[in-house]
Amino acid sequence: MQKIPLDLAQPGMKLAKPVTNDGGMTIMGEGMELTESLIGRLESMNVDRITVQGSPVDVGGAGAGTRYAERVERMDHLFRHYASDMWMIKVKNRLKQYFQLKAAAQEARLKALQELEAAGEDDNGNGEEA
Known part of the structure; x- marks a missing residue:
């Protein structure tokens, strides 16, 4: 698993850990595959880092x-x-x-x-x- 800046996220990458908001609520679950629209949603929620499976970067x-x-x-x-x-x-x-x-x-x-x-x-x- 690798923690990467959202700028480097690409469609097809899978989350190794859930993405949570400031209050601790899960926004996206572990294992979800990223798409352009999901990456856009994370950007709009001011998420700056995600943890993805493997070491894609x-x-x-x-x-x-x-x-x-x-x-x-x-x-x-x-x-x-x-x-x-x-x-x-x-x-x-x-x-x-x-x-x-x-x-x-x-x-x-x-x-x-x-x-x-x-x-x-x-x-x-x-x-x-x-």
Whole structure:
């Protein structure tokens, strides 16, 4: 299972955990398969993260060159004095995980913007208006 930003959710992914609102009421149950409309509903309810089955989002090298990816690269340096502190290692790993997800989400947003810009070009693909 993998916790991902809603920005990276795709139709066909299945929920590994139920989605709940601020009051703890279940909005969508475990095992539900996401569709475009369900993702839209979650966005309208201000849900920012969901937990899906498997590991559908590769966050290993995602977002290379983004601010979040740079933060991931600096974690080892920033925590270098705490190599023997078990709790600080856990903090470092959590931060790395967080910034990897943020980098992947940032990369997805940039890709979506580029696709929108490309779709705005005219039929001959030169970007000039007819």
